[in-house]
Amino acid sequence: MLAITDPDAVLPLERKRLRLGWVNQELPAVEAARAAVASNGATLTALTDLRAQQARVSQAIPRCNAAAREVRSFEDRWRWRLRKWWDSDEHKALIVLREQRCATARQTMRQRDHLLTVARSRIEARRQANAAFERAAVATSTIERVGRDLGADAAKAQIEWRGSLPQKLRLWSQRLGLPSLLRQAAIALAIVIAVPFLIRIFCYFVLAPAAMRRPAIRLRILRDVSVPIPLAARSTTSVSVRLASGEELLVRQDYLQTTSHAGRKETQWFLDWRHLFTSLASGLAFLTRIRGDGEVTTVSAVRDPLAEVTILTLPEGASCVVQPRALAAVAQPIHRRLRVTTQWRLGSLNAWLTMQLRYVIFHGPARLVIKGGRGVRVEHAEQGRIFGQDQLVGFSADLAYSVTRTETFWPYFFGREQLLKDRVEAGSGVLIIEEAPLSVRRGEVRRGIEGLVDASMKAFGI
Structure with missing residues (x-):
């Protein structure tokens, strides 16, 4: 409050007090620094003396030994044993030399021990x-920090009571x-925005090429030589089937x-009694069975205004993978019903990537009306x-079916294209394609329970 009411009088006084405290702490710091320097010099001198004395000890001890x-060698000789009852001049000289050298060694060892004690004290x-200098330096830096905090607090107080609205908002x-x-x-937002694009780059340049190198799906057919399937006519809104x-x-x-x-x-209850679930799930139940030589039936979508149909002829021995949901009608011999088989590919990576684990195969002879x-x-x-x-919609059973990476990178990078597309490898078979799938015509992919059902039906090849 004093800083707010009269900052020109209070703040300079407080700063002078802090300056005085800083000086009072700086002087002991200088003295501690000088003492540290002197102590370092004394320590170096003591260590130098200790090393020199240790060298003298290293020389005196071998001389004494x-x-x-x-002396021991002289006393072990036989003449000494015979005359040991009187002392010789040679023996006396050896004794005097030993005492002098050993006394010198003991003296140098005592001096070394004394220098070692001095060095430890230094x-x-x-x-x-050094510890005193560090404490003084910390105290000095603390006072400097307190001075900065004082100025910052005073500035904040002035803004709170006298500052403008933008200054108060900035302070708040x-x-x-x-x-x-x-x-x-901002960093989190940047990461959230960048992660999907980084994942797309990783998927396009790492995962997709790895998936493309996996073996393609090849279905087992009964014949060694595949029977070619003729091309169907252009699809129209209706076709006439003559029996x-x-x-x-x-x-x-x-x-x-x-x-x-x-x-x-x-009424034909199911298309194939051996595949009841497939018939029910794909809508191939409660079918109308029409018989009669030369009878003509017009097949056309009654409720879907955008649906078109065409007739695909399967000769004897031909086989084709067709999604049952695309069948509108089947013309077959009365005494030789349409044979439908299924094959699973649970161990194929391409099957999991395309989300089609089961393939429904139709065998000729028959005529399939595909919508x-x-x-x-x-x-x-x-x-x-x-x-x-x-x-x-379907493909010849003798073709190799796999996945491949989308043709161009940037449309996929910006979410305009999917990463993987289906691919059939080169062969003599045929490929059946729907021009505008139901999800594309609606403009969206169904989600929730409906999307789960759709994914399950695709996994079962329906």
Whole structure:
């Protein structure tokens, strides 16, 4: 409050007091520094003297030991044993030399011990002097920090009572730590924005090439030589199916547009009794069975205005993978029903990447009426074809099916294209593609329970 009411009088006084305290602490620090320097010099001198005395000790002890060995050698001789009752001049000289040298060694060892004690005391004094200097330096730096804090607190107090609104807001944000929080939030936001793009780069340049190197899916066919499947005509809104002798037509209720009056009509509960779940899940249940030689039935989407149909002929021995949901009708011999088999590929990485673990294979002879959004296209595989996963309706069973990376990087990087597309390798078979899948026509992919059901049906090849 004094700083706010009269800052010109209070703050200079407090700063002078801090300056005086700093000087009072600085003088002991200087004295401690001088003492530390002197102690360092004395320590160095004591250590030098100690090393020199240790060298003298190293020289005196061997001399003493050599003189003692000469005395023992002289006394061990036989003449000494005979005349040991009187002393000779040679023996006396050896005794005097031994005493002098050993006395000198003992004297140098006592001086060494004394210098060692002095050196230890000098080292302890140096340690205490350095510690005193550090304490004085810490006290001086503390006073300097207190002086800075005093000025900062006074400035904050003036802003709180006399500052403008922007200054008060800035002070309030600093007190709450908003700048640090904003920096952390900006870093977190940058990471959140960058992580999806980094993941896309990793997936495009690392994961997708690794997936492309995995073996393709090859289905087992009964014949060694595959029977070619002829191309179907261009899809239209409706097709006419004329039954040959001994044929019958199974058609969905919502694709039965017109039929002859004379034909025999019954209800077929399931397309294939051996695959009840597939028939129920794909809508191939409660079919209308039409029989009669030469009877003509028009197959067309009654409820879907964008659906088109085409007829795919499977000769004897031909086989084709077709998603059952794309079947609108089946023309088959009466006494030789359409044979449907399934194959699982749980151990194939390509199957997991395409989310199709089970493949439903239709074997000829039969005629399949295939439906699709805005049309169905049947084309030769030739040098291999790449297409979107939602567009696949079927392919010849003798083709190799796998995944590949999308053609261009930047559309995938910005989320315009999916990472992986389906691919069939070069061969003589055919590929069946839907022009505009239902999800594309709706403009969105179903999520939640509906999306889970869709994914499950795709995994089962339905």
